[in-house]
Amino acid sequence: MMGFTGEGQLDPALLADRDRRLGIDTQAIKHARQDLPAHPVIKGANAWEQGEIIQLQRVQGSGEHGRGDTAHFGKSEQSRQ
Numbered sequence: 001m002m003g004f005t006g007e008g009q010l011d012p013a014l015l016a017d018r019d020r021r022l023g024i025d026t027q028a029i030k031h032a033r034q035d036l037p038a039h040p041v042i043k044g045a046n047a048w049e050q051g052e053i054i055q056l057q058r059v060q061g062s063g064e065h066g067r068g069d070t071a072h073f074g075k076s077e078q079s080r081q
Helices: 012-022 026-032
Strands: none
Touching: none
C-alpha cells in the first residue's frame, strides 16, 4: 500500500473534486503542516521503486481458485484421523 507523498503525484482535477465532495481544503492543511520537519525515508520503505513488483488484479467471484460448492462443508481432515 502506498500514498501520495509529493507534489505532482495526483491529478489536480481529482484532488479538487475530492476537496469539493468532502469539504476538505488541501491548501489550508498544507499550510498548517508547513512547520513539521521532514524526516529522511527509512531504508527499504520504498522497496516498490526497485526489485520485483507484484500487482494484484481484482476479480469477480472465486477467480482461478474456484473449488466448486463451498456452501456445504463436510468433516475436516483433522476430525477424520
